[in-house]
Amino acid sequence: MKKIKKKHKKDIIINTSPSIKMSTLIAEYASDYINRGDTTEERENYLRGACTAWNIAVLPEHLREEALCHHRKEYTRLNPGIDDADDVMHDIRLLIVKKLQMFPSVRKVIVDAGIEPINATQYRINVVSTDNPKQFFK
Numbered sequence: 001m002k003k004i005k006k007k008h009k010k011d012i013i014i015n016t017s018p019s020i021k022m023s024t025l026i027a028e029y030a031s032d033y034i035n036r037g038d039t040t041e042e043r044e045n046y047l048r049g050a051c052t053a054w055n056i057a058v059l060p061e062h063l064r065e066e067a068l069c070h071h072r073k074e075y076t077r078l079n080p081g082i083d084d085a086d087d088v089m090h091d092i093r094l095l096i097v098k099k100l101q102m103f104p105s106v107r108k109v110i111v112d113a114g115i116e117p118i119n120a121t122q123y124r125i126n127v128v129s130t131d132n133p134k135q136f137f138k
Helices: 022-034 040-058 061-078 085-102
Strands: 002-004 012-014 109-117 123-130
Touching: 022 040, 022 085, 022 109, 022 123, 040 061, 040 085, 040 109, 040 123, 061 085
Parallel strands: none
Antiparallel strands: 002 012, 109 123
């Protein structure tokens, strides 16, 4: 870790050798779920769901139900005419439990994620995350 001094602000810490590679954790935690997709676009949809579940799991327990309710409303709004919200929410709840079981102490929040095809049968998961969930959840 390096510290950068600023004149009127607190020291800023930059992690130059991250010990946690979030793309690896997400692959370990959600690869079965992500692999439900047959195309890159479908896999990215499943990846987004897994990341949503991860971020909800990072919230304090008393805020998770509200976040789940909000996600359901947004999912329904963004997918008019598709009647699978119950199934999606079931999957999100299972993924939250899985995240909490596998990585209970990892508090990083996922800001963005995507799938990068390597060849016809392999892909790479790219994840952008932050160590400061308070700046993400306001």
